[in-house]
Amino acid sequence: MSSGDQLTRLAVVGQGYVGLPLAIRAVEVGFDVVGLDVDPERIKRLSAGSSYVEDIPDEQLERALESGRYLPTEDPEQIAGFDVSVIDVPTPLSEGVPNLSFVEGAATTVGRHLRPGGTVILESTSYPGTTEELVAPILEGGSGLTAGRDFQLGYSPERIDPGNRSWRLENTPKVVSGIDDASLKAVQEFYDRIVERTVPVSGTREAELTKLLENTFRHVNIALVNELAMFAAELEIDVWEAIDAASTKPFGYLRFTPGPGVGGHCLPIDPSYLSWKVRRTLGVPFRFVELANDVNEHMPDYVVRRLLLAFNGMGRTVQGSRILILGLAYKRNTGDARESPGSVIAEALTALGATVRVVDPHLALESVPYPLVELTAGEVAEADGVLIVTDHDAFDYQLVQRHASYVLDTRNRLDGPTVDRL
Ligand SMILES: NC(=O)c1ccc[n+]([C@@H]2O[C@H](COP(=O)([O-])OP(=O)(O)OC[C@H]3O[C@@H](n4cnc5c(N)ncnc54)[C@H](O)[C@@H]3O)[C@@H](O)[C@H]2O)c1
Numbered sequence: 326m327s328s329g330d331q332l333t334r335l336a337v338v339g340q341g342y343v344g345l346p347l348a349i350r351a352v353e354v355g356f357d358v359v360g361l362d363v364d365p366e367r368i369k370r371l372s373a374g375s376s377y378v379e380d381i382p383d384e385q386l387e388r389a390l391e392s393g394r395y396l397p398t399e400d401p402e403q404i405a406g407f408d409v410s411v412i413d414v415p416t417p418l419s420e421g422v423p424n425l426s427f428v429e430g431a432a433t434t435v436g437r438h439l440r441p442g443g444t445v446i447l448e449s450t451s452y453p454g455t456t457e458e459l460v461a462p463i464l465e466g467g468s469g470l471t472a473g474r475d476f477q478l479g480y481s482p483e484r485i486d487p488g489n490r491s492w493r494l495e496n497t498p499k500v501v502s503g504i505d506d507a508s509l510k511a512v513q514e515f516y517d518r519i520v521e522r523t524v525p526v527s528g529t530r531e532a533e534l535t536k537l538l539e540n541t542f543r544h545v546n547i548a549l550v551n552e553l554a555m556f557a558a559e560l561e562i563d564v565w566e567a568i569d570a571a572s573t574k575p576f577g578y579l580r581f582t583p584g585p586g587v588g589g590h591c592l593p594i595d596p597s598y599l600s601w602k603v604r605r606t607l608g609v610p611f612r613f614v615e616l617a618n619d620v621n622e623h624m625p626d627y628v629v630r631r632l633l634l635a636f637n638g639m640g641r642t643v644q645g646s647r648i649l650i651l652g653l654a655y656k657r658n659t660g661d662a663r664e665s666p667g668s669v670i671a672e673a674l675t676a677l678g679a680t681v682r683v684v685d686p687h688l689a690l691e692s693v694p695y696p697l698v699e700l701t702a703g704e705v706a707e708a709d710g711v712l713i714v715t716d717h718d719a720f721d722y723q724l725v726q727r728h729a730s731y732v733l734d735t736r737n738r739l740d741g742p743t744v745d746r747l
Contacts, residue, residue: 333355333356333357333408334356334357334359334406334407334408334409335348335351335356335357335358335359335407335408335409335410335411336358336359336361336403336404336407336409336410336411336435336438337351337358337359337360337361337410337411337413338361338362338404338410338411338412338413338414338431338434338435339361339362339412339413339414339415339427339431339449340360340361340362340367340368340371340397340413341362341367341378341413341414341415342378342380342485342487342661343413343448343449343483343485344360344362344411344413344414344448345360345371345376345378345381346378346380346381346485346493346494347411347413347448347483347494347519348360348389348395349381349385349386349389349395350494350495350519351519352389352392352394352395353389354518354519355394355518356394356518357394358389358394358395358396359396359398359403359404359407360395360396360397360398361398361399361400361401361403361404361434362397362398362399363399363430364399365399367397368397368398368399371386371397372390372397374386374387374390378487379487379488379658379659379660379687380485380487380488380493401434401437401438402438404434404435404438405438406438406440407438407443408442408443408444409443409444409445409446409511409515410435410438410439410443410444410445410446411445411446411447411448412428412431412432412435412445412446412447412448412449412460413448413449413483414427414428414430414431414449415427415449415590416428416449416450416451416594416598417590417594418594418597418598421597421601422601423451423452423597423598423601425451425455425459427449428447428449428451428455428459428460429459429463432445432447432459432460432463432464432467433463433467435464435467436463436464436465436466436467436468437467437468439464439467439468439470439476440468440476441470441475441476442475442476443476443477444476444477444478444479444508444511444512444515445460445464445476445477445478445479446478446479446480446481446512446515447460447479447480447481448480448481448482448483449483450482450483450536450537450540450591450594450595450598451533451598452533452537452598452599452601452602453530453531453533453534453537453602454530454533454602455480455533456478456479456480456504456529456530456533457504457529457530460478461478461504464476464478472504472508473504473505473507473508477503477504477507477508477510477511477512478503478504478508478529479501479502479503479504479508479509479511479512479529479532480502480529480532480533481499481500481501481502481512481516481532482500482532482533482535482536482539483536484497484498484499484536484539485497487656487659487661488656488657488658488659494519494520495519495520495521496520496521497520498520498521498522498523498524499516499519499520499522499523499524500523500524500525500526500532500535500536501513501516501523501524501525501526501532502525502526502527502528502529502531502532503529504528504529509525513525534599536595537595537596537598537599540591540592540595540596541595541596541599541613541614541617543581543592544587544592544593544595544596544614544617544618544621545596545613545614545617546579546581547581547583547584547587547592547617547621548616548617548618548619548620548621549581550564550568550581550582550583551583551584551586551620551621551624552620553583554583554747555627558631558747564583564747565582565737565746568580568581568582582736582737583735583747584624584666584735584736584747585624585625585628585666585667585670585714585735585747586621586622586623586624586625586628586666586669587621587624587655587666588654588655588656588662588663588664588665588666588667589655589656589661589663589664589665590663590664592621593618593621593622593664594664596611596614596617596618597614597618599611599614600614600615624666625666625669625670625673626673628666628670628712628714628733628735628747629670629673629674629677631733631745631747632648632674632710632712632733633677635710635731635733635745636709636710636731639731641709642678643674643677643678643679644677644678644679645678645679646679646680646709646710647679647680647682647707647708647709647710648674648679648680648681648682648708648709648710648711648712649682649683649684649698649704649705649708649710649711649712650667650670650671650681650682650683650684650695650712650714651684651685651700651711651712651713651714651715651716651717651720651725652667652684652685652713652714652715652716652717652720653665653667653668653671653683653685653688653693653714653715654667654685654687654688654715654717655667655715656715657715657716657717657718658687658717658718658719659687660685660687660688660689662685662688662692662693665715666714667683667714667715670712670714671683671695675695681695682695682696682697682698682704682708683695683696683697683698684697684698684699684700684704684720685697685715685717686717686719687717687719700720700721700724700725701724702724702727702728705724705725705728705729706728706729706730708729708730709730709731710729710730710731710732710733711725711729711731711732711733712732712733712735713725713732713733713734713735713736713738713739714735714736715736716736716738720738722738722739725739726739726741726743726744729743730743731743731745732744732745733745733746733747734746734747735747
């Protein structure tokens with residue numbers, strides 16, 4: 326500890342989409358921050374001032390480095406002596422089952438460097454019980470200390486929304502929790518310095534469930550409008566118009582829109598952490614999650630089918646045709662193609678014999694296994710069909726409208742005689 330009794334040394338374990346913004350924000354509010362990651366490429370880039378997270382521009386990263394209070398490193402020894410350590414590592418599914426090996430690995434590292442009085446916070450999304458049942462014993466085993474008595478432990482779900490310029494880490498309320506009162510106090514005091522508003526809940530399991538509730542809510546509602554969109558297309562009803570009209574209701578309705586499927590590492594994954602826990606502990610299925618998975622996972626296939634039907638109607642085949650996909654990232658204005666429905670669609674079209682070309686200004690050449698091209702009049706005109714998968718703001722939609730012979734628009738950006746919407 327230094328400067329009065331303010332805690333100043335922060336170790337953020339995992340420097341990805343969640344950990345990096347936290348580390349940089351902490352530097353900006355005065356912490357000394359070690360950003361630990363096991364990926365040497367990521368550490369090399371961060372050390373050179375090159376950010377791979379779009380919400381953190383290079384200039385902001387460079388300022389943090391120049392302050393002398395941000396150290397990106399692969400060396401776990403550098404976190405020794407931390408006051409607060411936050412764990413931001415991936416929590417994927419492996420064969421449909423939660424894979425907590427990254428959390429276990431991170432907790433092992435943190436446990437080795439935990440000293441009496443330290444505070445550890447898990448931010449990775451996981452099922453209720455993870456902090457107390459999995460993380461606490463690992464930290465205790467590695468440090469020889471007792472959670473609650475010798476160190477504080479808590480959970481705070483991350484709500485970061487990549488690409489969202491209005492709601493950022495600092496102005497999004499942060500739910501905080503601890504395994505006991507002293508832990509809650511320590512966790513809340515930490516985030517009170519990072520964000521504008523903290524929301525304490527009574528226990529870590531309530532905080533863990535909060536995150537899963539938020540994501541399951543989105544997942545289920547997206548599935549609802551996706552299923553509706555498929556029926557509406559058959560019934561020849563404009564689902565988009567109905568959604569716009571319903572959205573005028575000032576209470577009791579929240580707007581969700583259909584799309585080519587859900588992507589990223591939250592919506593397709595987090596609800597399954599909850600259904601896994603419910604099934605394992607209570608022996609019953611979480612029916613809403615399972616149904617939503619079913620509908621949302623089907624959407625890329627549905628998009629391919631719509632394209633096949635449209636080509637059939639025009640007397641053409643998808644086989645041998647050239648399809649220009651707009652937007653391969655799973656989300657508008659981001660460069661994250663993890664679990665993206667666009668990739669599933671591109672693969673399926675390729676398997677059907679189409680030549681796929683991709684326009685996505687947010688993606689790096691090496692991350693796209695298809696020709697990554699510019700959105701030009703020639704490129705659009707030469708395509709047999711344009712498929713709008715992710716509606717980045719950077720696209721010139723009027724150019725697409727003017728030059729495309731056929732467009733399948735899954736995001737309701739275009740209208741007209743050559744455009745089919747989902
Ligand atoms: N990205 C989001 O929008 C978002 C939002 C809310 C919650 N979350 C959750 O936050 C967690 C992290 O997600 P992310 O998107 O930042 O993941 P990410 O893959 O972008 O970053 C995680 C980083 O952790 C590193 N790592 C893995 N094991 C490590 C270890 N033992 N020690 C040090 N570093 C290690 C990886 O190399 C990687 O760089 C996940 O549980 C995710 O579900 C993500």
